Amino acid sequence: MTQIIDGKAFATKLRAEIAAEVATLSYKPGLAVVLVGEDPASKVYVANKAKQTVEVGMNSFEHRLPADTTQEQLLALVSQLNADPAVHGILVQLPLPKHLDTESVIATISPEKDVDGLTVVNAGRLASGAEGLIPCTPLGCLLLLQDNISDMTGLHAVVIGRSNLVGKPVAQLLLQQNCTVTMAHSKTRDLPGLCRTADILVAAVGRPEMVKGDWVKPGAVVIDVGINRVPASEGKTKLVGDVAYAEAAPIAGKITPVPGGVGPMTIACLLRNTLTAAKRLEAAR
Numbered sequence: 001m002t003q004i005i006d007g008k009a010f011a012t013k014l015r016a017e018i019a020a021e022v023a024t025l026s027y028k029p030g031l032a033v034v035l036v037g038e039d040p041a042s043k044v045y046v047a048n049k050a051k052q053t054v055e056v057g058m059n060s061f062e063h064r065l066p067a068d069t070t071q072e073q074l075l076a077l078v079s080q081l082n083a084d085p086a087v088h089g090i091l092v093q094l095p096l097p098k099h100l101d102t103e104s105v106i107a108t109i110s111p112e113k114d115v116d117g118l119t120v121v122n123a124g125r126l127a128s129g130a131e132g133l134i135p136c137t138p139l140g141c142l143l144l145l146q147d148n149i150s151d152m153t154g155l156h157a158v159v160i161g162r163s164n165l166v167g168k169p170v171a172q173l174l175l176q177q178n179c180t181v182t183m184a185h186s187k188t189r190d191l192p193g194l195c196r197t198a199d200i201l202v203a204a205v206g207r208p209e210m211v212k213g214d215w216v217k218p219g220a221v222v223i224d225v226g227i228n229r230v231p232a233s234e235g236k237t238k239l240v241g242d243v244a245y246a247e248a249a250p251i252a253g254k255i256t257p258v259p260g261g262v263g264p265m266t267i268a269c270l271l272r273n274t275l276t277a278a279k280r281l282e283a284a285r
């Protein structure tokens with residue numbers, strides 16, 4: 001029988017552990033979230049994050065800026081948050097409006113407050129095995145895999161997608177777990193054949209239900225990172241992953257659903273990173 005990996009339940013447990021630790025602190029960790037523009041999907045995530053941040057006993061600072069915010073204004077806000085002792089974590093919601101330079105905005109975030117793990121410093125720390133802040137979604141994937149596979153040594157992991165936010169850091173983490181890692185992307189030849197050799201298959205592509213059932217090796221552990229909103233019946237929309245779940249689930253050994261898989265873990269890991277950053281910053285004061 002296929003086992004469904006319940007990311008929602010795992011994330012609830014993780015948040016309870018975070019809340020218990022926050023309650024022992026003499027200060028309140030603070031997370032600042034910056035949202036530029038009116039993207040409705042982003043707004044939902046920001047609202048969810050703010051609610052859960054407060055629930056675990058942290059301060060949530062929301063900065064909603066208009067879509068026509070200038071580069072200078074955004075950089076000034078990030079600098080102000082860098083200097084604010086009540087702020088331990090800074091998250092700038094991506095993607096930014098096209099007129100803004102994402103790279104320079106990320107580069108302005110203090111690496112010690114970079115709870116998304118997106119700065120060059122934290123990416124370098126992850127690649128070299130040093131202690132830093134690990135991107136939330138990849139960290140969530142790792143925690144789910146560790147909870148479901150006692151030892152990943154020697155397993156073949158195929159990661160589809162090579163973004164700085166998801167694919168690359170996932171591959172780094174699985175390499176640290178002694179997996180043999182193959183990174184696949186839009187130029188990969190015979191992707192279905194490659195996927196069929198994967199003991200662990202991570203899909204972070206952004207293409208609804210691209211990974212078909214017959215791409216999955218029987219018994220493989222499938223982690224579906226994709227969050228795609230697609231039309232459903234009666235003019236409504238629904239969320240689907242990058243894996244054709246109905247086809248893949250009976251073949252996989254274990255699989256994450258969408259919603260209720262990696263998504264909730266991302267927010268829990270964001271809170272965990274904020275706690276980690278707060279403890280390090282306060283210890284250094």
Ligand SMILES: NC(=O)C1=CN([C@@H]2O[C@H](COP(=O)(O)OP(=O)(O)OC[C@H]3O[C@@H](n4cnc5c(N)ncnc54)[C@H](OP(=O)(O)O)[C@@H]3O)[C@@H](O)[C@H]2O)C=CC1
Nearest residue numbers: 137161162163166185186204205206225226227262263266
């Ligand atoms: N669950 C969560 O919490 C989160 C979910 N997401 C979701 O995860 C997905 C990936 O996000 P992100 O990494 O930011 O996306 P990006 O668009 O930055 O990267 C997508 C990657 O997929 C690859 N790709 C695209 N088309 C194909 C194809 N036909 N075959 C093989 N590879 C392909 C691209 O290859 P190339 O480099 O060659 O272009 C690229 O490396 C999205 O659905 C996103 O919504 C993202 C963040 C958090």
Ligand SMILES: Nc1nc(=O)c2c([nH]1)NC[C@@H]1CN(c3ccc(C(=O)N[C@@H](CCC(=O)O)C(=O)O)cc3)C=[N+]21
Nearest residue numbers: 045092093094095116136227259260261263264266267
């Ligand atoms: N700087 C930055 N960091 C990010 O990590 C980041 C970002 N920008 N931009 C957008 C993407 C997307 N993302 C999600 C987080 C949680 C859910 C989530 O909680 N999903 C739930 C519910 C979704 C719903 O029902 O609406 C689920 O999958 O069960 C989804 C998507 C983080 N991202």
